[in-house]
Amino acid sequence: MLKRFSKRVWSWLDTRIGFTDMIKPVAEHLVPRDARWWYVFGSATLTAFVIQVFTGVALAFSYVPSAAHAYATLQFISNQAVFGRFMRALHYYGASAMVLMVGLHMAQVFLFGSYKYPRELNWVSGSLLLLFTLVMGFTGQLLRWDQTGVWSVVVAAAQAARVPIIGHWLARFTLGGDTVGGATLSRFFAIHVFVMPALLFAFIALHLVLVLRHGISEPPNPGLRPDPKTYQRQYEELMKKTGVPFWPDAAWRDVVFSAIMIAGIVGMALVFGPPALGKPPDPSIIAADPRPDWYLLWYFAVLALLPHGTEHWFMVLAPLAVGFLLILLPLVFPRGERSPRRRPWAVGLVLMVVLMIGTLWRQGEVSPWSPNFDVKPLPAQVVGTAGGPIAQGARLFYEKGCINCHLIAGHGGRRGPDLTNVGSRLSRNEIILRISNGGINMPAFAGTMTPEEMNQLADFLLSRKVGVTSQHLTIP
Ligand code: HEC
Structure with a gap:
């Protein structure tokens, strides 16, 4: 009953619109x-x-x-x-x-x-x-x-x-x-x-x-x-x-x-x-x-x-x-x-x-051209100490997203310079200036960080010195 009805509806539509005439040659055209x-x-x-x-x-x-x-x-x-x-x-x-x-x-x-x-x-x-x-x-x-x-x-x-x-x-x-x-x-x-x-x-x-x-x-x-x-x-x-x-x-x-x-x-x-x-x-x-x-x-x-x-x-x-x-x-x-x-x-x-x-x-x-977002906090043996301002700074380094762009002993991103030995290169003032003002492709952090945090970060970065860091370099 239903089948016959739907068949008639289909045939009514098909005569008027011409589905079969359209589809058939397409469906049945010969292919190799x-x-x-x-x-x-x-x-x-x-x-x-x-x-x-x-x-x-x-x-x-x-x-x-x-x-x-x-x-x-x-x-x-x-x-x-x-x-x-x-x-x-x-x-x-x-x-x-x-x-x-x-x-x-x-x-x-x-x-x-x-x-x-x-x-x-x-x-x-x-x-x-x-x-x-x-x-x-x-x-x-x-x-x-x-x-x-x-x-x-x-x-x-x-x-x-x-x-x-x-x-x-x-x-x-x-x-x-x-x-x-x-x-x-x-x-x-x-x-x-x-x-x-x-x-x-x-x-x-x-x-x-x-x-x-x-x-x-x-x-x-x-x-x-x-x-x-x-x-x-x-x-x-x-x-x-x-x-x-x-x-x-x-x-x-x-x-x-x-x-x-x-x-x-x-x-x-x-x-x-x-x-x-x-x-x-x-x-x-x-x-x-x-x-x-x-x-x-x-x-x-x-x-x-x-x-x-x-x-x-x-x-x-x-x-x-x-x-x-x-x-x-x-x-x-x-x-x-x-x-x-x-x-x-x-x-x-x-x-x-x-x-x-x-x-x-x-x-x-x-590639190093964009920040690395798949990073973990720095391992303890890289930081070198578990408490005090240096460890606080290391935590901030991760939390503020520095690590997404900067490498420390092989951990982190490569968008900015490698900071593994930054303590041998820059003074406290230079570091704080850079963090506050940012630079080409580095955001300025002056507005989003307390002076205390800034100092802790500087403490941490200053502890990254040639010879000091290398002894923590167990697995690069
Ligand atoms: C979006 C990526 C990015 C983030 C996030 C970032 N930096 Fe940078 N950083 C850079 C780039 C790029 C430079 C080089 C800028 C330039 O030369 O003008 C740089 C430069 C520096 C320098 C100077 C390094 C040198 O050898 O001269 C220091 C120190 C520094 N960043 C610390 C930090 C700290 C601390 C944080 C977190 C609070 C941070 N950066 C967050 C990209 C970033």
């Missing part, structure tokens, strides 16, 4: 029989995008994009809202998955030479989708509106401002003014939920239309160099002879792989939860860890590792050059050998990129 597991990354990217849309809309229900409320609403989402924590985590790992899948998809398309004739524009539209995805990642980070998010943007804007010629304009455009504030947040929110999603939807649609129009590329045969004059006819013949319908013959692999990916995202979300919310942003606190999420971290590492003075040019020119080369690639090499077995340079290039990003990523994790 031997397009197997290598071809699943594109659909997985799409799946990740769909997850982002749903979790993103769910988050937007509770999120207030204003400087006064953003942090509080995120705390609400993380701690009180039903499934809020889970949604944030899904959105975070979904973003990671999407970036990862885009990378794998591009590597596969590149290695198989699938970007060649007639699919050049598939590649170009895909390259733009990569850009939009990365912009989503970057703008999404600021929406957390915690110290990390805000400082990532401050760092990015400071870098942008140093770009030759257009720097100031670029920084002002990024921040929506001269400093990070409500206008920055509104701007990033608009980009993150309106501009980029609209572009993503449009270009994903275009990308899929092109995929359907040209069909999925057949796995390359070493030695076979498709000729644009005959390629289309050959492809059609191949499909007629050995092609299989996309649904269900080929699509089940996409479904299986996407399901594994979703399980991975859900698993990570349940086990690890969303990235911890940092402290609320406070312009007077420099002691934040301006480290972007992992897929952008390696690029920050590049900027930090470049010789001083070159990074301004590199910052704009390198992404432009990479984008330019990506778009140029299919236009310059539209024909010729497709098989990775006959294109060792292509395989080498992919390996090199993976290796480079991997190493830089590692560098970014341990």
Whole structure:
């Protein structure tokens, strides 16, 4: 009864709207029989995008994009809202998955030479989708509106401002003014939920239309160099002879792989939860860890590792050059050998990129250019005494966040100078002056410390002398 009724409703709707006419040719279009597991990354990217849309809309229900409320609403989402924590985590790992899948998809398309004739524009539209995805990642980070998010943007804007010629304009455009504030947040929110999603939807649609129009590329045969004059006819013949319908013959692999990916995202979300919310942003606190999420971290590492003075040019020119080369690639090499077995340079290039990003990523994790927030108080054998002003000073050194930027006998961060032997280098007055006034990249502590605390810190630092400290250096 119910079944018959729903069948009639469906057929009524279908005759009027034409679902079947639309879906059938798409679902049943012929694809190469031997397009197997290598071809699943594109659909997985799409799946990740769909997850982002749903979790993103769910988050937007509770999120207030204003400087006064953003942090509080995120705390609400993380701690009180039903499934809020889970949604944030899904959105975070979904973003990671999407970036990862885009990378794998591009590597596969590149290695198989699938970007060649007639699919050049598939590649170009895909390259733009990569850009939009990365912009989503970057703008999404600021929406957390915690110290990390805000400082990532401050760092990015400071870098942008140093770009030759257009720097100031670029920084002002990024921040929506001269400093990070409500206008920055509104701007990033608009980009993150309106501009980029609209572009993503449009270009994903275009990308899929092109995929359907040209069909999925057949796995390359070493030695076979498709000729644009005959390629289309050959492809059609191949499909007629050995092609299989996309649904269900080929699509089940996409479904299986996407399901594994979703399980991975859900698993990570349940086990690890969303990235911890940092402290609320406070312009007077420099002691934040301006480290972007992992897929952008390696690029920050590049900027930090470049010789001083070159990074301004590199910052704009390198992404432009990479984008330019990506778009140029299919236009310059539209024909010729497709098989990775006959294109060792292509395989080498992919390996090199993976290796480079991997190493830089590692560098970014341990790099000295931002404070180290994963530190413990100084061990007793480094301090050398358990009581008195020196021990008090050592405690303050940890509590006031000095240790996040300064190294003592191998413990702490590397943002500022190593203070292991500072007692041999500076006098009490110099030390107190520096702590009170701060310096380049060091906050001033005059307003947040009592004279007594200042003296205890000085006592502690003065006890850090060559020869005195080295005897405590049991394990560096
Ligand atoms: C955000 C990172 C950061 C924090 C937090 C920080 N410093 Fe610094 N510190 C620096 C930097 C960077 C320099 C070098 C500044 C310069 O040369 O202008 C520096 C310089 C110093 C110097 C001079 C070292 C020398 O060899 O000339 C002393 C002493 C010092 N800091 C002590 C402290 C103490 C004590 C605290 C905690 C109350 C602290 N710092 C907190 C980054 C930091």
